[in-house]
Amino acid sequence: MKNDSWKIRDVEIPNRVVVAPMAGISNAAFRVVCKEFGAGLVVCEMISDHGIIYRNKKTLEMLTVDPREHPMSIQIFGGSEETLVEAAHYVDTHTAADIININMGCPVPKVTKTDAGARWLLDPNKIYQMVHAVVRNVSKPVTVKMRTGWDQKHIFAVENALAAQEAGASAVAMHGRTRKQMYMGEADWETLKDVADALTIPFVGNGDVTTPEKAKAMLEDVGADAVMVGRAALGNPWIIKDMVHYLDTGEKLRPQTVEEKVETAKDQLNGLIDLKGEKIAVPEFRRQAAYYLKGIPRSARTRAKINDVWTKKEVFDLLDDFVEKYETRQKQINQ
Numbered sequence: 001m002k003n004d005s006w007k008i009r010d011v012e013i014p015n016r017v018v019v020a021p022m023a024g025i026s027n028a029a030f031r032v033v034c035k036e037f038g039a040g041l042v043v044c045e046m047i048s049d050h051g052i053i054y055r056n057k058k059t060l061e062m063l064t065v066d067p068r069e070h071p072m073s074i075q076i077f078g079g080s081e082e083t084l085v086e087a088a089h090y091v092d093t094h095t096a097a098d099i100i101n102i103n104m105g106c107p108v109p110k111v112t113k114t115d116a117g118a119r120w121l122l123d124p125n126k127i128y129q130m131v132h133a134v135v136r137n138v139s140k141p142v143t144v145k146m147r148t149g150w151d152q153k154h155i156f157a158v159e160n161a162l163a164a165q166e167a168g169a170s171a172v173a174m175h176g177r178t179r180k181q182m183y184m185g186e187a188d189w190e191t192l193k194d195v196a197d198a199l200t201i202p203f204v205g206n207g208d209v210t211t212p213e214k215a216k217a218m219l220e221d222v223g224a225d226a227v228m229v230g231r232a233a234l235g236n237p238w239i240i241k242d243m244v245h246y247l248d249t250g251e252k253l254r255p256q257t258v259e260e261k262v263e264t265a266k267d268q269l270n271g272l273i274d275l276k277g278e279k280i281a282v283p284e285f286r287r288q289a290a291y292y293l294k295g296i297p298r299s300a301r302t303r304a305k306i307n308d309v310w311t312k313k314e315v316f317d318l319l320d321d322f323v324e325k326y327e328t329r330q331k332q333i334n335q
Contacts, residue, residue, distance in 0.1 A: 003247030006225055008041075008202060009141035009170040011071050011098045013226070015040035016219060017243050018173070018204055020230035021075045021101070021145070023108075025288075028066045029271030033264065035069050037237040038244040040226070042072050043145075046103045046117075049078030049087035064275065065096040073099035073143065077106060079115030081133045092138035099170075100138060102131065104146040104160075107179040118179035121150045124163040135168035143171040145206075148191045151180040161195045161203075172199060173228050176207030183231070189222050196223035204228045210239075212246030219247070235291025237264060258296055258326050262319045265292040273312060282310055289315070296326070 005014050019026070019034045021043040031042040044062065051059030065072060074097040078084040084102070091100050104127065106117030113119075120127050127144075135142045144164040149155030161172045174195055176187030187207025196203045205224030209215050210232040218227045232239050238256040245253050256264075268288060272281035289306045293299035302322040306315055 003244065005040075006202060008071075008099055008143060011141055013040045013071055015244050016226040016247060017215065017240055018226050018228045019043065019233055019240065020173075020206060020228045021045050021073075021103075022230055022234075023106075025234065027062070027272070027275060028064050028069065029268055029275050030288075031069045031072060032066050032271055033237050033268050034233060034240055036267075037241040039237075039240050040071075040244075041099075042069055043101055044072070044074050044097075046075045046077045046106060047087075049076055049083040052076070052087040052090050053083055061276075063091065063095050063097075067096075070096075071098040073097060073101045075101040075103050075145065077103035077111060077116045079119070081130055084130060085133050085137050088134045088138050088142070092140050097140065099141050099143055100134070101143045101145055101173075102134060104144055104164075105175055105179075107147070107182050112179070118147055118150060121147060121156065121160060121179060122154055124156055124159040127160050128163040128167045131164050131167035131169050141170035142168065143173065144169045145173040145175070147175045147177055147179055148188055149178045151178050154178075155191065157191045157195050158198045161199055165199055165201050169201065171202040171204060171225075173204035173206055175228075176205070189218070192218075192224065193222045196225075202226065206230065212239075212243045212252055215243040216247060235261075235265070235288065235294060259323050261292050261296075262323050265289060265319065266316060269312060269315060278312055279310075282312060282315060285315065289319075293322070298326070298329075 003016050005012050018041040019039045023045050026045040034042050047062050074091050076087050088100050103117055104120040111117035148157040164172050176192045192205050202225040204226045205218040205222050206228035209218055209227045209229050215227045218224050242253045269285045272285055286307050290303050293303050302318055305318050
């Protein structure tokens, strides 16, 4: 399949690579970095319908949309038709989002016990009713992100996807794991293919899309209209650029250098500070710094030190020192 533009209703997506919503990660700073590395569409981390309805300050801040990240989607979750519709209407009328996404895949117990997230996967009728209610009450396109099923005994992937389509959803994204699997085991691409074959609206395949080759396979073998990249992009937004380039040309990019990785990490921290202020951004960034440094020899010490600092300058100094020492070691090895 050609890596050309496609549409979610009237919203044009420039390529076939979508970055998944990830809780605690997919804020505007992360999404802008992903956009700069070529992502066709980015999706914010899931936002509670109750948080929006009660105008929780922290929740409303999560609805921030940076002008550089369009097209983008805001994801909401909830367990009742009334509250989900009210939250969707707020997103529709008070944010710059291009698309509203409904979460039907979150496997975390604190979400599913409120009849939200993956709990919906047990009832195609509820999916139809909830999606239909939201679509009727908003003007932006509505999409759905779900999993293949609740567990191996309750896989209603095709039925659930068709219910969303019939209710008026403009696209469906599906993670190829059940709720019980969480993020363990292999993604079930055969079920994803069944869903892709059944739908007439765009289908986005998610799960184990970790390389450019797998992105191509998701499009060509599964028949997805786009691929959704999640954990593979943590600390490595370069993979997005690599996938886009590979789908365009059939050629892979060289690996990102350690210095380039660190510069990208700095850009993300700068964006996070602009978004939340240094006091909140630096501690929140520690997890991201660990992702950026993961797999680089002798990085454990630097990761540990970053966990003990509180200012941007301290983080940058530690990262710069790490790069300098790393490059010195590389020169000695190559001599």
